[in-house]
Amino acid sequence: MILTVTLNAALDITYRVPRLHPHRTHRVTDVAERPGGKGLNVARVLASLGHRAVATGFAGGGTGAALRALLTQETDVADALVPVGGATRRTVAVVDESTGDTTQLNEPGPTVSPAEWHTFLGTYRELLGDARAVALCGSLPPGVPVDVYARLTRAARTAGVPVLLDTSGEPLRRGLAARPDLAKPNADELAALTGSTEPLRAARDTRRRGAHAVAASLGADGMLLVTADGAWQAAPPRRIAGNPTGAGDSAVAGLLSGLVEDLPWPERLSRAVALSAATVRAPAAGEFDPAVYAELLPGVVVTDRPTAA
Amino acid sequence: MILTVTLNAALDITYRVPRLHPHRTHRVTDVAERPGGKGLNVARVLASLGHRAVATGFAGGGTGAALRALLTQETDVADALVPVGGATRRTVAVVDESTGDTTQLNEPGPTVSPAEWHTFLGTYRELLGDARAVALCGSLPPGVPVDVYARLTRAARTAGVPVLLDTSGEPLRRGLAARPDLAKPNADELAALTGSTEPLRAARDTRRRGAHAVAASLGADGMLLVTADGAWQAAPPRRIAGNPTGAGDSAVAGLLSGLVEDLPWPERLSRAVALSAATVRAPAAGEFDPAVYAELLPGVVVTDRPTAA
Numbered sequence: 001m002i003l004t005v006t007l008n009a010a011l012d013i014t015y016r017v018p019r020l021h022p023h024r025t026h027r028v029t030d031v032a033e034r035p036g037g038k039g040l041n042v043a044r045v046l047a048s049l050g051h052r053a054v055a056t057g058f059a060g061g062g063t064g065a066a067l068r069a070l071l072t073q074e075t076d077v078a079d080a081l082v083p084v085g086g087a088t089r090r091t092v093a094v095v096d097e098s099t100g101d102t103t104q105l106n107e108p109g110p111t112v113s114p115a116e117w118h119t120f121l122g123t124y125r126e127l128l129g130d131a132r133a134v135a136l137c138g139s140l141p142p143g144v145p146v147d148v149y150a151r152l153t154r155a156a157r158t159a160g161v162p163v164l165l166d167t168s169g170e171p172l173r174r175g176l177a178a179r180p181d182l183a184k185p186n187a188d189e190l191a192a193l194t195g196s197t198e199p200l201r202a203a204r205d206t207r208r209r210g211a212h213a214v215a216a217s218l219g220a221d222g223m224l225l226v227t228a229d230g231a232w233q234a235a236p237p238r239r240i241a242g243n244p245t246g247a248g249d250s251a252v253a254g255l256l257s258g259l260v261e262d263l264p265w266p267e268r269l270s271r272a273v274a275l276s277a278a279t280v281r282a283p284a285a286g287e288f289d290p291a292v293y294a295e296l297l298p299g300v301v302v303t304d305r306p307t308a309a
Numbered sequence: 310m311i312l313t314v315t316l317n318a319a320l321d322i323t324y325r326v327p328r329l330h331p332h333r334t335h336r337v338t339d340v341a342e343r344p345g346g347k348g349l350n351v352a353r354v355l356a357s358l359g360h361r362a363v364a365t366g367f368a369g370g371g372t373g374a375a376l377r378a379l380l381t382q383e384t385d386v387a388d389a390l391v392p393v394g395g396a397t398r399r400t401v402a403v404v405d406e407s408t409g410d411t412t413q414l415n416e417p418g419p420t421v422s423p424a425e426w427h428t429f430l431g432t433y434r435e436l437l438g439d440a441r442a443v444a445l446c447g448s449l450p451p452g453v454p455v456d457v458y459a460r461l462t463r464a465a466r467t468a469g470v471p472v473l474l475d476t477s478g479e480p481l482r483r484g485l486a487a488r489p490d491l492a493k494p495n496a497d498e499l500a501a502l503t504g505s506t507e508p509l510r511a512a513r514d515t516r517r518r519g520a521h522a523v524a525a526s527l528g529a530d531g532m533l534l535v536t537a538d539g540a541w542q543a544a545p546p547r548r549i550a551g552n553p554t555g556a557g558d559s560a561v562a563g564l565l566s567g568l569v570e571d572l573p574w575p576e577r578l579s580r581a582v583a584l585s586a587a588t589v590r591a592p593a594a595g596e597f598d599p600a601v602y603a604e605l606l607p608g609v610v611v612t613d614r615p616t617a618a
């Protein structure tokens with residue numbers, strides 16, 4: 001199975017309003033709820049691709065119960081979330097139907113106690129015994145040590161399980177030092193980490209900081225992959241319009257599934273790019289349009305990039 | 310005891326953000342939850358005034374469970390809510406800390422089935438046996454007949470229990486025909502009902518439509534009361550700045566408590582006006598500042614108004 005870790009899982013709530021007027025009262029016309037958080041989205045896409053996906057992390061309170069019920073009812077993802085006393089955070093996306101724009105409100109998440117954190121570490125180590133790869137995804141809830149991804153990366157490497165790291169800021173910086181197999185920052189995260197807005201230079205720098213390979217998502221420009229064996233860039237055969245939410249999570253699923261299927265790097269990259277574009281055409285994060293994916297995959301153009309400056 | 314009915318109860322969620330930027334992503338800095346819905350606010354204020362208050366209506370799902378837990382933990386209101394299969398709605402108030410303004414998002418509420426509606430009617434009739442007054446408050450969830458307040462008013466009148474009706478639109482229009490003892494529209498609701506923006510004329514018209522008495526809340530101008538025995542207007546001794554949310558609910562609690570204490574009409578009106586103003590100074594609906602209430606009450610000026618045109 002493939003393990004995904006979501007320390008700050010969320011109950012994602014989407015509200016549709018005819019038009020958003022700041023400082024007024026709105027009757028919400030449609031309410032949708034789904035399990036949220038980057039690692040859960042990755043696990044959903046992996047399950048849709050036919051992989052056995054197990055999700056761990058934390059869930060608690062009424063919102064955590066709602067998240068777990070939706071995960072079981074609506075996905076093929078196995079639930080290995082660890083209970084916490086605090087309530088799982090909500091994210092509220094308010095879609096303005098007059099423009100299609102979304103205003104996002106993200107709760108901070110429950111504070112995790114040292115005992116809960118300890119229980120999670122035990123569960124994580126046990127799950128690693130059965131994992132062919134692990135993805136460490138997203139932001140941290142309060143109470144979790146900032147070097148958590150370094151610790152989880154070391155534990156996975158000790159267990160011989162390849163690690164993909166997808167986070168930002170200080171947790172990314174610390175996590176890289178533990179030498180994950182692959183880091184997947186986006187252009188903004190790369191720039192924040194390295195100070196360089198030139199993706200190839202920044203990706204190389206990120207490898208020097210510890211990642212064995214770096215896959216940088218560049219929005220509509222596709223994706224850049226820098227490894228010990230070569231560097232490649234790939235883009236979808238045509239521009240895809242839609243909602244980019246979750247595109248990065250689908251890219252992670254593409255890279256991970258390619259890894260466990262032992263595909264060559266350029267094929268993993270093509271899969272990530274096509275899945276990412278097919279997600280832009282789907283209504284929600286963690287979902288992709290399979291017809292768009294099948295159509296785009298053969299047309300993804302992969303070009304060689306120089307591996308050293 | 311005093312019974313309050315909240316057919317469309319809510320879990321009220323308040324988010325604080327440093328500044329609301331439409332179409333961007335926000336990290337919420339503070340999350341607060343409380344039991345919401347007009348009848349629950351009225352019951353809270355009644356309990357704070359020392360009355361035994363019982364709240365009925367519907368609650369369901371994880372949000373309903375959260376609402377009931379908060380009601381029990383944080384208030385002296387007795388919980389007689391009837392379970393429904395659908396989830397209690399949420400309301401989300403987003404407070405922009407840079408301006409103090411609030412953007413409000415209200416979910417529609419769960420659809421109530423005929424069987425659930427029938428169960429509620431049984432509970433309501435039973436509770437009437439012990440009630441000295443009943444308040445029928447707020448909007449209707451989907452599935453509840455639009456003449457619900459007419460039916461509940463007739464049942465209360467049959468049981469000899471005085472009825473206060475606080476709603477709007479078609480449920481108000483239909484409810485009035487069943488001759489409630491007191492209706493409490495605000496100026497906008499009065500105008501929508503009668504077509505008149507002149508409160509005294511509109512309140513008289515509302516009495517002709519069936520209400521024995523009409524208490525119209527006029528915002529900072531206080532309150533107008535038109536009864537068979539006379540008409541009065543009252544305003545607080547000074548302008549009170551603050552958040553008007555819940556001020557109308559506190560006015561209802563003031564009128565109801567005055568009714569069961571058998572106070573003369575002008576004293577009920579003074580109490581409603583002082584409570585309303587003291588609520589503007591409190592942080593949340595269903596709460597009032599007791600010191601402000603005690604200070605304002607003796608200073609409320611009540612003036613006679615002509616009872617007929």
